[in-house]
Amino acid sequence: MTSSPTSIIWFRNDLRLDDHTALHYAVENKHTVIPVFLWSPQTEGRWAPGGATQWWLHHALTSLSEQLEALGSRLILRSGNDEGSLLKDLLNETGAEHIFWNRRYDPNGVKTDTQLKKDLPAKSFRGNLLFEPHQIANQQGDFYKVFTPFYKAMLAQGDFSDPVDAPHTLKSPQKWPESLSIDDLGLLPSIKWDQDFYNTWDPGLNGCNEQIEAFLDEAAGIYKDKRDFPGIKGTSRLSPYLHFGQVSSRRLWHQAQEAAERGSKRGGIEAWTRQLVWRDFATHLLFHQPQLDWEPMQEKFADFPWKKNDKLLKAWQRGETGYPIIDAGMRELWATGWMHNRVRMIVASFLVKDLLIHWREGALWFWDTLVDADLANNSFGWQWAGGCGADAAPYFRIFNPILQSKKFDTEGTYIRRWIPELREVDSKDIHAPWEMDRPPIHYPAPIIDHSKARDRALEALSSLKD
Ligand SMILES: Cc1cc2nc3c(=O)[nH]c(=O)nc-3n(C[C@H](O)[C@H](O)[C@H](O)COP(=O)(O)OP(=O)(O)OC[C@H]3O[C@@H](n4cnc5c(N)ncnc54)[C@H](O)[C@@H]3O)c2cc1C
Structure with missing residues (x-):
């Protein structure tokens, strides 16, 4: 009997199992799976994660790790300032044949992806957008600089492909490589400024799902008229979950359409899914103009x-x-x-x-x-x-x-x-x-x-x- 190939799934800003295209590919192809997260803030330069996102990351990793354990798997954590060497070490230690990941579209992410694909047995998959930046172009083949035509072009594409479901089981290796603990990453603050964060957020998958449900069942109804009023809970507050990829924007798009079909909140849903497109648009612009984080576009x-x-x-x-x-x-x-x-x-x-x-x-x-x-x-x-x-x-x-x-x-x-x-x-x-x-x-x-x-x-x- 031949053993199944082993692949490393490198989690980055996609800390979820649902609609995870790289993981889905490995599972569909019956690979043994080694889920990995690398903590390497030095590689992000001036945009190394700040204090608040580090706090969130700690909890998002905890939640992902629990989800993997429920499937008999684990999240392997490593830290260092060279992602390429960390991945090479893991390939050597585990004998894995492949590394799969979902694409990042920010300048550092693109640079890393391009470099690592030259050096490693890697394959990348679509990331956490409705459409990838290269999929939406104007008639001259150029990128859009204004939102409304971008929005129209996206709607005209029509094919908002279906999200892929989370796996029910994962094939695990006989021996796991060594891993740091989440606490070892030192993401939580030593001075306790985060008390109100705990009162405000449940940063794991449960919190994410509750927030989605609460929004689609209630706030979506008032979103169109009330989303500009800060004293009212009239928006989804899903932005951190979206940033860390705890839910995919494609999944949200589909859930929103289903909610609109069930109920009478169509106006609110349409206004809200338009915001998901603003998110795509912002990434589209940064992808095509990587200096936008620091230099004025005009x-x-x-x-x-x-x-x-x-x-x-x-x-x-x-x-x-x-x-x-x-x-x-x-x-x-x-x-x-x-x-x-x-x-x-x-x-x-x-x-x-x-x-x-x-x-x-x-x-x-x-x-x-x-x-x-x-x-x-x-x-x-x-x-x-x-x-x-x-x-x-x-x-x-x-x-x-x-x-x-x-x-x-x-x-x-x-x-x-x-x-x-x-x-x-x-x-x-x-x-x-x-x-x-x-x-x-x-x-x-x-x-x-x-x-x-x-x-x-x-x-x-x-x-x-x-
Ligand atoms: C100066 C400034 C800085 C901002 N910095 C960030 C940031 O670092 N991270 C961030 O996610 N958003 C940022 N935004 C956009 C926006 O304020 C937040 O996305 C939004 O407030 C998040 O709340 P929500 O999840 O309830 O949004 P909802 O109204 O429920 O919208 C749903 C989702 O659509 C996306 N979205 C909404 N508005 C925008 C927008 N204007 N541009 C791009 N995507 C949008 C977000 O992912 C959001 O979670 C910034 C806006 C301004 C004016």
């Missing part, structure tokens, strides 16, 4: 006179700008590792346009503090806010933090949740407390006058040459 911004001001930057980071909606967002971010999308746009506009601080500073802070920190989405969001990206906010669009607050948090529910100093303030005063006869003494005065800052930004921005 070249005319290259010499923009950004201001360096550590004091103002710190006030923004700590949620002490004196603008309640900004401070509520920045404090939500610090406490929970997440911030509502509308508020991300408002705080980003404030940093970039009111304070004239470079969007890279904002992107770096988000990188360290967001549990969903994702290079494509984060770079895209910051370039958009800076007015220098694809489909960007036009330069003269400068969010007014007071009007945004009145419009999207009218009663101040969100502000009161995150700023205890303002809990007793009336809704009519809460958006601009410095205008009260007796402003609350423990809350800071505004660090900048918005209308003057706006004039200054308009002057700087309008001087940019087309």
Whole structure:
């Protein structure tokens, strides 16, 4: 009897068993499977995972490891700064003939994939997008730089192929290679700043499934009308699970379509699946323009006179700008590792346009503090806010933090949740407390006058040459 081939399945940003194309291929071909995760933050350069994503990763790996154990398998963990050598060691130790993985589309991921495929008996599979970046091109064969045509082109493709199911069993090797423990990776913080993370999130598969169910059964119904209101749970909060690939976006797309067929939330579902396409679009742009994480997409911004001001930057980071909606967002971010999308746009506009601080500073802070920190989405969001990206906010669009607050948090529910100093303030005063006869003494005065800052930004921005 011939023994079955053995393959190493290298898990990366696809920490799931469901709709895992590389794993599915190995199982379909009756391979013995050795699941592996490599911790090699050094290979990611400046985009090594930040504190909040490391916290999430610890729990996502724990969950994946439990799922594998339930199938009689294991997750082998290794750490080091050269993924190629780590994989070669594993090939030698196990006698495996193949390495399979799902593709990454960010610059570091693409570089690693290309290099390792030259050196190793490797095969890669489609990654965690609805369509791979090369599948959507305009009539000239070029990539799209504007969302709506990209969206239309994707819908026109029509073939949203079916996700593949998780395996029921896995063939394991007779002898397992050595493995580190998850704790050995040192992902959890030594100073316990993560208490609220535990109160906010269940970062494993159960939490993911509960969140999907809750969203499709309830919030999807209000998504279209309420997704911009940070005081309401009107969005899915699935971004960290999507970033770590604990659920595939293809699976979500199909579940959403099924939910729409069952119920009456079609408008909400359509608006929401459109956001999944924004996710594809952001990755598509970074794939085709790998410098987008650091360089402005519109070249005319290259010499923009950004201001360096550590004091103002710190006030923004700590949620002490004196603008309640900004401070509520920045404090939500610090406490929970997440911030509502509308508020991300408002705080980003404030940093970039009111304070004239470079969007890279904002992107770096988000990188360290967001549990969903994702290079494509984060770079895209910051370039958009800076007015220098694809489909960007036009330069003269400068969010007014007071009007945004009145419009999207009218009663101040969100502000009161995150700023205890303002809990007793009336809704009519809460958006601009410095205008009260007796402003609350423990809350800071505004660090900048918005209308003057706006004039200054308009002057700087309008001087940019087309
Ligand atoms: C300055 C800035 C920085 C951002 N940084 C990140 C980041 O690091 N990681 C991240 O996942 N998102 C980022 N976003 C996009 C967006 O804010 C989050 O994806 C969203 O708030 C996540 O909440 P949700 O899961 O409830 O979203 P939902 O509204 O339920 O949307 C479902 C999914 O669609 C995707 N999505 C939604 N909005 C966007 C968008 N504008 N661009 C790309 N994909 C989107 C996300 O994967 C999200 O989980 C950023 C936005 C801005 C303005």
